[in-house]
Amino acid sequence: MWAPLAARRTLVDAMNTPAHTVYLDHAATTPMLPAAVEAMTAHLLDVGNPSSLHASGRRARRVVEESRERIARALNCRPGEVVFTSGGTEADNLALKGIFWARRAADPARTRILASAIEHHAVLDPLDWLDQRDDAEVELIPVDREGRLDLDALRDAIERDPGSVAVISIMWANNEVGTLQPIEEVVSLAAPHGIPVHTDAVQAVGQVPVDFASSGVDALTLTGHKVGGPYGVGALVVRREVAVTALVHGGGQERDIRSGTIDTPAIAGLAAAVELSVKHQAEHAERVRRLRDDLVAGVLAAVPDAVANGHPELRLPGNAHLTFPGCEGDSLLMLLDARGIECSTGSACSAGVPQASHVLLAMGRGDEQARSSLRFSLGHTSTDADLERLLEAIGPVVERARAAKAPQGVKRA
Template sequence: MDDQQVHYLDHAATTPMVSAAVEVMTAHLRDVGNPSSLHASGRHARRVVEESRETIAQALDCRPGEVVFTSGGTESDNLAIKGIFWARRSADARRTRVLTTAIEHHAVLDPVHWLGDDDGAEVELLPVDRSGRLDLDALRATIERDPTSVALVSVMWANNEVGTLQPVTEVVALCRPHGIPVHTDAVQAVGQVPVDFAASGVDALTLTGHKLGGPFGVGALVVRRELDVVALVHGGGQERDIRSGTIDTPAIAAFAAAVELAVKHQAEHAVHLATLRDDLVRRLGEAVPDAHLHGADLGPGRLPGNAHVGFPGCEGDSLLMLLDARGIECSTGSACSAGVAQPSHVLLAMGCDAEAARHSLRFSFGHTSTEDDVDAVVEAIVPVVERARAARRT
């Protein structure tokens, strides 16, 4: 087993650090100096942080002052959801409604539901179609029912399970006439599809390092300076007094290097991922005729590295473990809820029944993926599916 080749197809959960990020982070690990200190070492650390902020801002087309560093996607989502809600409600007590989709990552859904259960928010989950795309007519009707009561809208850029891209610019167009701020979780999107903060019109955008070749434990919330956000963490007043805490200079430098590289090579990277993904989907369909794709059709409406495939008559967890025994690593959905014996909330919202929402695997490609990974899955899938179906029958 130790000599078995591993075929890693779970890049949506985390992707390996790119060499540039490793080198930058390593170079700064021995540096001394708190970026908030005024002496020379502190000023040097501050310069590294601010240059990293400028690098990320240039890559995402935002102002450097709009980049607020955090510990990652979950903190950024919580800061956006809670911080914007609290600020908006404080300014106008009528603003109690929070609108989001039924297919969001739990880093959005859980803080939204917490606000509903513990802080007086009125939560409304917007429906999606069978491909996992937001129903814009439903959003329009929900807003127009009482626009003055909407505190914010949060719609992810791309779904982490089925890869469907969301109509973010259309969401902004519906919200802007009513002055409603829009947040988007773009954790899965940056580096795979074009992401332009200014052009999108959103007010807040979440990204994280470990999804695009950077380190764990660092991310950012890009938030317009004109938008008030109440802090979750109070202390030294770092990051515009929105996110206090000593700044992690080495991780931020590595994060910036990874973002710059991911955005620079996004177009060619997307072609590479889509080529591998399309080949896998085609060959899986030939090997297992009743296998089927969940989410948007292959093409521009879907993340290029995502293949979410259903295998009727199987349990996704069984398929995952059988493939894992053969050195093939994938997932049944979000890594943050893996191991939880319940159907995918994303697939249920898309109209799948409970059984169909449990028989799927997510194969996600990244910068280390090759055709060998596709070959390995195709070679293993028939005996694995047969064994998983046999286990269901016994």
């Protein structure tokens, strides 16, 4: 049943999370749905490689193919378009490198890759690798102050030399500020020139309507642990007519573009999670949107100079991203964590050195603003009690963070 999850934590969540913890980081990972746990554990003791021809292998293959069909129905694609991977990062790498290599091999003039400036690092880093190691010409398309793609800039980049563009990659929804991207408009700009479009939909599936066929995209990334499924499993949904060069070579599994023995139990769990999260997407979105709106209103009441980031309407329902002037986001995170409230910053941390969020910088924020933000993301276990705990804590925590940042001997008004 889905409905009870709105009122209580799941059994798995309760077993693995202290009762006092308020978990507001569902965009990073969300607790597994009981149905996904059941589907996965039902096959953990089964013997049989899905590529084997004997009875045990055929039973495993049946589980995999039935799971593939369930995911295809949920996303409105063909079963043969679902290629299982180890997760979103592998799927993004497979899409970008694989399509780029295949397109360039067919036409050496196709050396350009267009992507938004606010992509997840699972997209940006392979693009940087292609730029540095494989002579790709990567162009990052700007966004506006609300995080929406500049379609005019994308049009100009395409029309400047459409024959040189190998692939376009635009995320469905931004993982930090929650802004939804104009995917259908992107496809409309690319289609007349025969340019394939990839979208990282890791944050979108189960949160907003995602229809692969009607969107017109050629490749779509999803992962299990964002939709209530297991870690370490995901998929690249890619049209059969799109050529993709393999990253990994071996047994030729998954259309010969993703070799390796596939994880039958995890795939069963993924299918259950995708099916349920898509089936209940509308009611889930309505519930977490109400919680999100209450959260933002409560934070702004407690901290009047805080600023909400991202598009006010075209956004993920459970995402609240706020800037707290005069604070370091990492300090806020740790102060909240000490009170048993878990969220995330809008910045990446490399080797212990905080870095400003590339997303906020691309949205025109200054370095200090880009380092003073928090993301609160709600999910199927979030409750009103979670919000009450946060709203009780946020004012004192912000004051403490500001006091810690202020120069010694200087008091903030």
